[in-house]
Amino acid sequence: MAIDYTSVAEGALQALADAGQAMTLTVPGASTYDPATATTTAESTPYACTGVLLPPGAMNGSGFIFGPDVLVRAQGLAFVAASGLAATPAPGCTLTIGTAPWQIIGTDTLSPAGTAVLHALALVRG
Numbered sequence: 001m002a003i004d005y006t007s008v009a010e011g012a013l014q015a016l017a018d019a020g021q022a023m024t025l026t027v028p029g030a031s032t033y034d035p036a037t038a039t040t041t042a043e044s045t046p047y048a049c050t051g052v053l054l055p056p057g058a059m060n061g062s063g064f065i066f067g068p069d070v071l072v073r074a075q076g077l078a079f080v081a082a083s084g085l086a087a088t089p090a091p092g093c094t095l096t097i098g099t100a101p102w103q104i105i106g107t108d109t110l111s112p113a114g115t116a117v118l119h120a121l122a123l124v125r126g
Helices: 003-017
Strands: 019-036 040-053 076-083 093-099 098-108 120-123
Touching: 003 076, 019 076, 040 093, 040 098, 040 120, 076 093
Parallel strands: none
Antiparallel strands: 019 040, 019 093, 040 076, 076 120, 093 098, 098 120
């Protein structure tokens, strides 16, 4: 019997909705330069998501993989449901939890059989 990983992803979303809270992932857009005004602008796109914020050190031994210095610098960690999220979190994106913005400095995704279930995010304040 094959495992339905889409159903697993939906279960992860429900579990995080029960234990966590609504969040906003903001993905920076490409910058454009206006030579007439000598200014650069970038459009960002917000995506609603659901997750849970964890204290630093909570992912030690979890099996998620980050760069060698990422967990040392992380001030917070988050699990974010992949189900229904139209963007993939990446370093440089912002995760807003309540009114507090957090910068994503590292990511790893649980993707059994190529189906994204859960994003693990290393965060710094600001």
